[in-house]
Amino acid sequence: MSATTTPSVTPSATAVARGAPLLATYAWLVFAFIHLPIIVLIVYSFNRDGVGGFPPRHLTLDWYRQLFGDGAIWTSVLNSLIVAACSVALSLTLGLLAALALDRASFPGKALFRRLVLLPLILPGIITGLSLLMFAVYAGAHLSLVTVFLGHGTALISVATTELFAGLHKMDRAQEEASLDLGATPLQTFWRVTLPNLKLSLIAAGLLIFTLSMDEIAVTFFLIGRDNTLPLEIWGRLRRGITPEINAISTLIFAASVILIVIWFQLRTRAQRKAF
Amino acid sequence: MYSRAYKLFVSLPPLLWVGLFLLLPYALMLAHSFWMLRDGFVVHQWNLQNYRTLATNPVYAQVLLRSMRIAASVTLCSLLLGYPLAYYLSFHAGPRKEILYQLVIVPLWVSYLVRGYAWKTILGSDGVLNGFLQYLHLTNAPVGFLLYSPFAVILMLTHIYTPFVFLPIYAALEHIPRPLVEASQDLGASPWKTFLRIILPLSLPGLLAGATFAFVLSLGDFLAPLLVGGASGTMIANIVQSLFGAAYDWPLGAAISVCILLITVTLLFLTERLEKRWSFR
Numbered sequence: 001m002s003a004t005t006t007p008s009v010t011p012s013a014t015a016v017a018r019g020a021p022l023l024a025t026y027a028w029l030v031f032a033f034i035h036l037p038i039i040v041l042i043v044y045s046f047n048r049d050g051v052g053g054f055p056p057r058h059l060t061l062d063w064y065r066q067l068f069g070d071g072a073i074w075t076s077v078l079n080s081l082i083v084a085a086c087s088v089a090l091s092l093t094l095g096l097l098a099a100l101a102l103d104r105a106s107f108p109g110k111a112l113f114r115r116l117v118l119l120p121l122i123l124p125g126i127i128t129g130l131s132l133l134m135f136a137v138y139a140g141a142h143l144s145l146v147t148v149f150l151g152h153g154t155a156l157i158s159v160a161t162t163e164l165f166a167g168l169h170k171m172d173r174a175q176e177e178a179s180l181d182l183g184a185t186p187l188q189t190f191w192r193v194t195l196p197n198l199k200l201s202l203i204a205a206g207l208l209i210f211t212l213s214m215d216e217i218a219v220t221f222f223l224i225g226r227d228n229t230l231p232l233e234i235w236g237r238l239r240r241g242i243t244p245e246i247n248a249i250s251t252l253i254f255a256a257s258v259i260l261i262v263i264w265f266q267l268r269t270r271a272q273r274k275a276f
Numbered sequence: 277m278y279s280r281a282y283k284l285f286v287s288l289p290p291l292l293w294v295g296l297f298l299l300l301p302y303a304l305m306l307a308h309s310f311w312m313l314r315d316g317f318v319v320h321q322w323n324l325q326n327y328r329t330l331a332t333n334p335v336y337a338q339v340l341l342r343s344m345r346i347a348a349s350v351t352l353c354s355l356l357l358g359y360p361l362a363y364y365l366s367f368h369a370g371p372r373k374e375i376l377y378q379l380v381i382v383p384l385w386v387s388y389l390v391r392g393y394a395w396k397t398i399l400g401s402d403g404v405l406n407g408f409l410q411y412l413h414l415t416n417a418p419v420g421f422l423l424y425s426p427f428a429v430i431l432m433l434t435h436i437y438t439p440f441v442f443l444p445i446y447a448a449l450e451h452i453p454r455p456l457v458e459a460s461q462d463l464g465a466s467p468w469k470t471f472l473r474i475i476l477p478l479s480l481p482g483l484l485a486g487a488t489f490a491f492v493l494s495l496g497d498f499l500a501p502l503l504v505g506g507a508s509g510t511m512i513a514n515i516v517q518s519l520f521g522a523a524y525d526w527p528l529g530a531a532i533s534v535c536i537l538l539i540t541v542t543l544l545f546l547t548e549r550l551e552k553r554w555s556f557r
Contacts, residue, residue, distance in 0.1 A: 020364075020368045023360060023363070023364050023368065024364060024368065026360050026361075026364070027360060027361050027364035027365070030357045030358075030360070030361045030438070031361070031376075031379065031380075033357065033435065033438075034380065034383050034435065034438060034439065035379075035382075035383065036398075037391055037394035037395055037398060037435065038382075038383060038386055038391070038394065040394055040397065040398055040404055041386075041390065041393075041394040041397075044397065044404070051397040051403075051404075052397060052400060052402040052403045052404060052406075052407055053402065053404070053407040054404055054407030054408040054410075054411045055407075055411065094289060094290045094293050094294075095290075097285075097286045097287070097289050097290045098286075098287075098290035098294075100286040101283070101286045101287035101290060101291075104278050104282075104283065104286070105278070105282075105283035105284075105286060105287045106283075107283075107287050107291070109291075113290075113291060113294065116294060116298060116299060117290075117294055117298070119298070119302070120298070122489075122492065122540065122544060123492075123496070123537065123540055124492065124493060124495065124496020124497065124513060124536060124540070125496070126496055126498050126513045126516060126517065126533070127302075127305070127496065127533050127536060127537055128301075130305065130516070130520055130529070130530075130533060131301035131302050131304060131305040131533075132297075132301050133520070134301060134304045134305060134308065134526070134530075135297070135300060135301035135304055138304065150297065154293070154294075154297040154298055157290070157293075157294065161290075186278070186279065186282050211385065214387075215387040215388060215389075217387075217388060217389050217499060218498070218499065221499075222520070231387060231389050234389055234390070234393070235389060238389075238393060238396075238503070242393070242396070242397065246390075246393060247397075250386070250387070250390040250393070250394075253387070253390075254385065254386050254390075257385040257386075258382070258385065261385065
């Protein structure tokens with residue numbers, strides 16, 4: 001099948017590859033640079049003598065044991081999970097509406113709205129964080145996980161809107177028209193046609209928002225009350241001196257993220273296979 | 277085809293929410309920059325005092341310049357690392373492309389803070405790198421200048437933003453029609469010439485997007501300097517942070533924030549225009 005195209009591609013492909021050894025070496029060095037800190041992080045989570053020195057000796061699981069008995073860390077993990085889950089719900093809801101509005105309605109200030117929504121994604125976190133802090137103080141709000149959630153949920157509407165707007169664009173509008181023409185109400189059309197079509201975009205946006213919220217620190221830094229999220233808990237510990245316990249929790253979170261991503265890819269490829 | 281009620285229903289909630297929880301806070305920041313502090317309290321009296329302070333006290337300009345230098349270095353380093361990597365993946369990786377792409381993305385799933393922390397454990401005076409150097413007998417005593425310096429900030433931020441710079445460049449390279457590249461080679465252009473005349477110009481929008489992103493976000497970073505920067509690595513956002521914290525001068529802090537915001541928005545505006553122009557060539 002590809003016999004007709006292969007001959008024309010192969011010679012030039014090899015021609016391009018001729019100068020490659022140097023480039024390949026360079027690329028692998030960049031790879032090493034990108035991965036080095038993560039490898040160090042993981043390896044030293046098993047190092048008995050702490051986070052420094054070379055080579056790592058006396059491998060141990062002590063830090064993990066210590067970690068599992070560390071109530072403060074797990075409380076903060078739970079806090080982060082709750083904040084992230086709520087943020088996903090909030091920003092997906094508002095982001096979906098915003099995407100629909102941008103796609104289908106015209107209203108005054110639309111261009112401004114489109115840019116405004118994106119600002120938290122583009123601006124350094126400190127500006128958004130401090131603006132929200134001032135707002136909270138003026139509104140008389142008590143800084144707590146609720147303010148953190150409102151901050152995350154609002155800032156991440158940007159991600160939801162962008163993803164879902166792209167999803168809406170790819171969607172076949174005719175299906176909705178057909179549904180409406182055949183007598184379905186707008187609400188029925190939304191539940192039965194629009195939402196199912198957006199399922200993949202919704203999951204992708206949700207996962208992205210979840211991980212971004214779990215990891216957020218610049219905005220959280222200014223909105224946090226007495227209860228810490230995981231990044232803020234780690235931040236607090238870094239100031240007091242560092243132990244491989246931080247390596248251990250980071251390794252576990254990393255492993256969890258990788259597992260989540262693999263599951264997501266499986267889901268996506270299965271969905272794509274079904275679609276074709 | 278959509279009714280008025282439908283349009284109202286989908287546009288009103290996000291508009292109200294974003295107006296209340298985003299526009300208003302940003303407006304509050306802008307307003308503060310024109311207010312002033314009296315007897316330790318913010319008074320709502322409109323004036324330009326904060327901006328005058330910024331213009332006359334050289335400390336602010338110095339730190340802003342240092343931050344811009346650091347941000348520019350980060351951008352340059354990320355490009356120098358990210359572009360060849362993207363090029364290699366797009367043109368030379370062959371069937372391993374997909375898996376290598378995933379490998380570039382993987383570090384993005386490790387938290388920003390944790391990656392900064394990892395660099396701290398590597399660069400510290402009793403850190404991994406110093407241990408390694410002494411293990412090889414390259415040095416006898418720990419090398420102290422690695423951590424708590426602008427160098428450490430640049431290194432850490434470069435590490436963070438290289439994948440971010442990589443992504444749009446890779447996307448741009450992947451969109452270059454391959455027959456174009458082949459035609460250039462078939463007509464006798466050297467690989468180098470093909471790169472300079474065909475590939476580089478066509479990837480400029482992606483390069484620009486990545487560079488802007490890296491510059492803007494590292495310019496406003498305050499955590500990397502706190503983690504690995506030390507006193508000599510202090511950046512403009514650290515001053516903002518301390519003005520909002522211990523120093524308690526919100527109006528002045530707000531004025532600096534507005535300056536950062538203006539630089540950011542100007543840059544984004546410029547790159548957007550350049551991108552438009554370049555993508556039509």
